[in-house]
Amino acid sequence: MAEPYSRVFFGDRIVDADQAKLGVATSAMLYGLSVYTVFPVQVDGGTRSVFRLADHFQRLVESCKIIGIDRFAGEWDFERFAAATRELVAENDPQRDVFVRASVHVDESIPGTRVRGCGITVSMFVYDAVPIVPQDGMRLKTSQWRRIPDDAIPSRAKVNGAYVNSVLAKQDAIDAGYDDAIFLDTQGHVCELSAANIFLVRGGTVVTPDVSSDILDGINRRTILTLAAEDGIPVVERAVDLTELYIADEVFVTGTSAGVSPVIEVDGRAVGDGRPGPISGALRKRHTAALRTDVEHGWVTPI
Incomplete structure (x- = not known):
């Protein structure tokens, strides 16, 4: 398990990790009322770059808006976020690829179950870019736990407290000897893994659950x-x-912390011939290259 680097961004400055503390009576602690994003920082010799930094900032803004955390957008813009990222990475001086986890915490003490007008604290920390799933072929189990529906806790907002759902699913999969879990929605359709999106390939076509x-x-x-x-x-x-996953030619998953990882087994059934497939392999190579060298899409931000 990766450990946070020693210097973190907390509030409005860089501090030692042991000084970045939220009170036990804050909404972040009492209700899991924080939102977050995780983004990769690539380290190549003396250069460092972030992949899709503006999109990750926008996700924080949108997560806050969905949940009703109304002070973040007024207090933070992208330039401030990028500057904090730059300062944090420079302070920790990583010599290999890392992830940055950025969070917006509601730090009001005992406000009751409300959110608008409550104070916030922004935190960011760095840790080694260790994948959260096997990279050479995953074994997945359909979860007995259903994905929280959009009309309960919206999945398009990365809300810390909602990840209890993911913990239940993944721990059950690990206990059963699998690598991760597949969530179904309340209608029995495939959603995603505990912390990654899922794709299948059949007849040369890539298929993935839609955003609804x-x-x-x-x-x-x-x-x-x-x-x-x-x-x-x-x-x-x-x-x-x-059952489409059972008869797919290939299955793979994606995510910042998952990379592009092939799936070789679902519910005890081999995917295809039980080996990573060519389309997922080709997309993995393209994705790996884009993380470091993308120019066309403007996805890479030097820091």
Whole structure:
């Protein structure tokens, strides 16, 4: 398990990690009332760059808006966010690729179950870019726990407290000897993993659950859709049945912390021939290259 680097951004400045503390009576602690995003920082010799930094900032803004955290957009703009990222990474001086987790916490003490007008604290910390899932072939189990629907806790907002749902699903999968869980929605359609989007390939077409399927509209998901389309690979976004995964030629997942990872087994059934497939392999190479060298889309920000 990766450990945070020693210097973190907290409030409005860089402090030692042990000084970045929220009170036990804050809404962030009492109700999990924080939102977050995680983005990668690539380190190549003396240069460092961030992938799709503006999109990650926008996700924080949108998550706050959905949940009703109304002070973040007024107090933070992209330039301030980028400057804080730059300062944080420079302070920690990583020598290898890292992730940055940025969060907006509601720090009001005992306000009751409300959010508008409450104070916030922004935190950011750095940790080694260790993938959260196997990269050479995952084994997945359909979860007994259903994905929280959009009309309960919206999946397109990355709300810390909602990840109890993901913990329940993934721990059950690990206990059963699998790597991760597949969430279904209340109608039985495929949503995503505990913390990654899912794709299948059949007949040369890439298929993924659409954004109305109680999924996170993932930034890396969007990246794969763009790269596949540019490579002439047909892409379809729609509702996906679980049994489609059983008969797929390939299955793979995406996410900042998951990368592009092939799936070789679902519910005890081999995917395709039980080995990573060519389309997911090609998209993985394209994605890896885009993380560091993208120019065409403006996805890479030097810091």
